[in-house]
Amino acid sequence: MKDGDETRQREDTPFYDHPTGGWGSLKSVARWMVKGRPSPGVLDTLRIQNKPGGHMCTSCAWAKPPNPHLAEFCENGAKATIWDLTRDRCTPDFFARHSVTELQGWSDHDLERVGRLTHPMRYDAASDHYLPCNWDEAFAGIGARLRQLDPRSVVFYASGRASLETSYLYQLFARALGHNNLPDSSNMCHETTSVALKSTIGSPVGTCVLSDFEHCEMILFFGQNTGSNSPRFLHPLQQAVRRGCKIVTFNPVRERGLIEFTSPQEPGPMLTGGSTRISDTYLQVRPGGDIAAIAGLCKHLFALDDAGGGVIDRDFIAEHTDGFASFEANIRETGWDGIEAASGLIRADLEAVAEIYARSPRSIGIYGMGLTQHVHGSQSVQMLVNLLLMRGNIGRPGTGISPVRGHSNVQGQRTVGISEKPELVPLDRLAELFGFEPPRDEGRTTVDAVQGLLDGSVRGFVSLGGNFARAIPDQGRSDGAWAGLALNVQIATKLNRSHVLVGDGTWLLPCLVRAEEDRQASGSQTVTMEDSLSHIHGSVGRRAPASGHLLSETAIVAGLAKATLAPNPRLAWDDWVGDYALIRDLIEATYPEEFKDFNARMFTPGGFYRGNPARERQWKTTSGKAGFTTPTVLSALGAEPGDAVFTLMTLRSNDQFNTTIYGFRDRLRGLEGDRMVVLMNPGEMARAGLHEGQRVTLVSAVEDGKTRALPGMRVTGYDLPDGCVAAYYPEANPLVPLGWHDVESKTPAYKGAPVRIVA
Ligand SMILES: Nc1nc2c(c(=O)[nH]1)N[C@H]1C(S)=C(S)[C@@H](COP(=O)(O)OP(=O)(O)OC[C@H]3O[C@@H](n4cnc5c(=O)[nH]c(N)nc54)[C@H](O)[C@@H]3O)O[C@H]1N2
Ligand SMILES: Nc1nc2c(c(=O)[nH]1)N[C@H]1C(S)=C(S)[C@@H](COP(=O)(O)OP(=O)(O)OC[C@H]3O[C@@H](n4cnc5c(=O)[nH]c(N)nc54)[C@H](O)[C@@H]3O)O[C@H]1N2
Ligand SMILES: [Mo]
Numbered sequence: 001m002k003d004g005d006e007t008r009q010r011e012d013t014p015f016y017d018h019p020t021g022g023w024g025s026l027k028s029v030a031r032w033m034v035k036g037r038p039s040p041g042v043l044d045t046l047r048i049q050n051k052p053g054g055h056m057c058t059s060c061a062w063a064k065p066p067n068p069h070l071a072e073f074c075e076n077g078a079k080a081t082i083w084d085l086t087r088d089r090c091t092p093d094f095f096a097r098h099s100v101t102e103l104q105g106w107s108d109h110d111l112e113r114v115g116r117l118t119h120p121m122r123y124d125a126a127s128d129h130y131l132p133c134n135w136d137e138a139f140a141g142i143g144a145r146l147r148q149l150d151p152r153s154v155v156f157y158a159s160g161r162a163s164l165e166t167s168y169l170y171q172l173f174a175r176a177l178g179h180n181n182l183p184d185s186s187n188m189c190h191e192t193t194s195v196a197l198k199s200t201i202g203s204p205v206g207t208c209v210l211s212d213f214e215h216c217e218m219i220l221f222f223g224q225n226t227g228s229n230s231p232r233f234l235h236p237l238q239q240a241v242r243r244g245c246k247i248v249t250f251n252p253v254r255e256r257g258l259i260e261f262t263s264p265q266e267p268g269p270m271l272t273g274g275s276t277r278i279s280d281t282y283l284q285v286r287p288g289g290d291i292a293a294i295a296g297l298c299k300h301l302f303a304l305d306d307a308g309g310g311v312i313d314r315d316f317i318a319e320h321t322d323g324f325a326s327f328e329a330n331i332r333e334t335g336w337d338g339i340e341a342a343s344g345l346i347r348a349d350l351e352a353v354a355e356i357y358a359r360s361p362r363s364i365g366i367y368g369m370g371l372t373q374h375v376h377g378s379q380s381v382q383m384l385v386n387l388l389l390m391r392g393n394i395g396r397p398g399t400g401i402s403p404v405r406g407h408s409n410v411q412g413q414r415t416v417g418i419s420e421k422p423e424l425v426p427l428d429r430l431a432e433l434f435g436f437e438p439p440r441d442e443g444r445t446t447v448d449a450v451q452g453l454l455d456g457s458v459r460g461f462v463s464l465g466g467n468f469a470r471a472i473p474d475q476g477r478s479d480g481a482w483a484g485l486a487l488n489v490q491i492a493t494k495l496n497r498s499h500v501l502v503g504d505g506t507w508l509l510p511c512l513v514r515a516e517e518d519r520q521a522s523g524s525q526t527v528t529m530e531d532s533l534s535h536i537h538g539s540v541g542r543r544a545p546a547s548g549h550l551l552s553e554t555a556i557v558a559g560l561a562k563a564t565l566a567p568n569p570r571l572a573w574d575d576w577v578g579d580y581a582l583i584r585d586l587i588e589a590t591y592p593e594e595f596k597d598f599n600a601r602m603f604t605p606g607g608f609y610r611g612n613p614a615r616e617r618q619w620k621t622t623s624g625k626a627g628f629t630t631p632t633v634l635s636a637l638g639a640e641p642g643d644a645v646f647t648l649m650t651l652r653s654n655d656q657f658n659t660t661i662y663g664f665r666d667r668l669r670g671l672e673g674d675r676m677v678v679l680m681n682p683g684e685m686a687r688a689g690l691h692e693g694q695r696v697t698l699v700s701a702v703e704d705g706k707t708r709a710l711p712g713m714r715v716t717g718y719d720l721p722d723g724c725v726a727a728y729y730p731e732a733n734p735l736v737p738l739g740w741h742d743v744e745s746k747t748p749a750y751k752g753a754p755v756r757i758v759a
Pocket of ligand 2: 058112158159160161162185186188189190369373406407464465466467468471472491492493494495496511512513514553650651652657658659660728729730732733736750
């Protein structure tokens with residue numbers, strides 16, 4: 001048996017006591033082969049998923065290794081592909097049978113389950129039905145409306161799935177039209193990362209590559225649920241544990257994936273019931289308590305160093321960083337009482353972790369939404385940077401900071417210019433290449449876009465994928481605004497809630513999915529995406545499209561642009577759609593360092609690395625150094641919860657992809673059947689006088705003159721720290737106020753919303 005492996009679980013939770021992966025995940029895939037009603041041949045498609053010559057999975061953004069497993073897909077990757085390749089269709093006939101008002105009453109699950117959209121549709125207010133239209137009519141109608149609008153009143157939202165090619169054209173279209181209103185889903189996700197890492201290490205993305213996971217001796221894991229949200233990452237983690245690497249996890253919820261794992265790819269453990277214990281230490285930090293927890297680790301590092309341990313890398317700090325003295329003074333002054341109170345952890349546990357860290361020559365910090373989605377999320381990320389910098393753990397092999405990104409190309413969309421922050425985009429280069437003057441003013445983030453819907457300053461909305469209305473904070477409050485928009489264009493694969501919030505100028509435009517063949521004038525096309533570790537991959541769809549009326553996202557964006565903009569010989573939309581290699585040439589011309597020889601390198605096994613100066617210890621910050629940040633708070637929550645106020649974390653289940661609800665089995669948490677649940681620990685239940693199964697109403701405790709209530713939530717006992725409750729995203733989104741977001745990046749505080757429970 002290998003290091004870290006064992007034959008039966010040692011860490012039991014009363015809820016689900018099986019390892020992640022293993023037979024459970026294989027059974028789940030098998031169940032999906034039936035329930036998902038895939039069209040024939042889907043197994044052949046899965047076999048080439050995430051491999052050169054195949055398509056890149058549309059589920060998470062985790063790396064695609066150069067030496068893939070026989071099956072380089074996970075349970076949730078299989079679900080995502082089967083969900084895309086269903087044989088069910090959402091046809092004009094379906095829309096003829098159901099009015100939009102009727103569809104507004106359907107659940108998220110039922111709307112998407114209708115199947116793949118097949119025809120371009122336009123909403124007809126007179127009949128309250130979507131009616132089929134043809135593409136030319138749609139483009140001409142949308143173009144005419146867009147030309148009439150002030151470009152600054154138009155928002156081009158993007159969910160993080162569209163390829164680099166589509167994304168590049170999308171931002172070009174926005175800027176040629178005259179606006180930078182390019183929020184994408186990362187505004188609700190890792191915008192905190194883009195802001196906090198940029199300001200501290202000079203790069204908006206993580207510094208790790210796959211090989212770092214082969215050389216680190218310790219991984220510090222904050223608020224990322226690998227087992228559900230990036231399951232293929234469990235393989236490198238398992239290999240690391242077997243080498244003797246120590247994984248320490250900070251998470252209020254004891255997530256199975258971070259406790260133990262059986263690789264479905266290994267016959268031995270599958271047959272003997274063996275599994276690998278993933279986390280060496282698992283600390284159930286309070287939500288928002290990470291700043292304090294990390295302060296505790298740093299404090300003990302100073303103590304160890306004072307005792308002659310030499311654990312602080314003073315040479316590195318002197319040569320490469322600034323801000324250390326102020327940070328050090330702050331941490332030395334911070335008392336353990338405050339640290340214990342804010343983190344909910346005890347000093348001895350934090351000291352023990354600090355000692356592992358002090359002994360580890362090479363360490364990596366990983367994080368996800370548990371750090372980013374808080375009022376002081378940026379400070380949480382900056383604290384993790386501080387901790388790593390103290391021991392020179394950025395910019396050496398086997399070290400680094402690694403945010404785990406969400407959507408499969410969300411990082412790439414930002415890389416090629418989908419950003420509301422003009423300073424992050426080479427606008428001069430665009431001006432030179434295309435002969436127009438791009439706007440220079442700050443665009444709208446997601447939160448600003450919602451604000452604009454509410455105050456009427458947004459008049460037109462184009463959505464490249466996603467389910468904006470459902471994913472946002474203060475869900476429901478802006479629903480009424482959509483009917484009054486002059487224009488609403490939804491480019492999508494399946495019907496969702498955002499598509500039934502309609503007005504006179506609403507179009508629903510269906511596109512290919514990534515696994516489908518994209519044929520254009522020059523033949524079958526490749527698209528590309530960037531994974532969490534900044535590697536770029538070519539992706540080839542091979543399936544027959546779900547309908548003969550679908551266009552690719554690239555063709556739709558180009559069609560819209562051509563129908564809207566005045567002719568400009570340098571904007572050769574038709575040529576670009578005919579051959580995506582030309583778009584990659586433009587990306588290379590715009591970003592010559594990152595995308596050198598793009599077309600030649602896109603099928604490099606494992607992808608090609610676009611580089612990151614911080615990895616080479618070149619800090620692209622204003623001071624030219626990596627910055628220590630002095631924390632101003634110990635808790636990332638916006639306010640200390642008062643009496644009878646709980647901190648609400650909104651979580652994803654193992655049976656959803658964001659607002660896409662595959663089903664009602666949160667297998668890895670042992671929860672099934674009902675998503676309207678509020679999880680809390682049995683002690684808190686007793687103190688609040690609540691009993692298991694009781695239906696309660698959750699009410700926001702943010703006092704801003706607005707009432708927010710979510711009735712019908714079933715109280716469910718769960719192993720959580722005191723003072724917090726958990727519920728599912730997106731059902732609980734009405735409880736998160738729009739103004740309750742990270743102060744630096746405006747990422748909504750979806751993991752730290754104060755609520756009361758009304759029996
Ligand atoms: N199958 C599947 N895969 C997905 C997605 C999906 O919905 N389904 N979504 C994709 C997207 S867009 C994204 S962004 C990623 C999201 O992936 P993750 O980053 O894993 O996001 P969440 O599942 O929202 O929550 C992460 C974890 O944070 C913990 N947490 C909550 N509050 C705190 C806190 O204050 N401190 C700490 N330390 N932990 C906390 C929660 O218990 C949870 O385990 O996954 C991507 N992959
Ligand atoms: N409370 C709470 N709210 C959250 C979060 C949270 O943790 N808690 N997480 C936030 C995060 S991290 C994110 S990223 C956002 C997600 O927000 P979005 O990215 O806007 O939402 P998704 O649910 O991923 O979008 C699903 C829809 O995308 C469409 N779609 C699927 N595939 C394709 C495709 O290939 N092309 C096109 N054009 N359309 C496609 C389908 O119609 C599907 O219904 O939600 C945020 N909201
Ligand atoms: Mo995300």
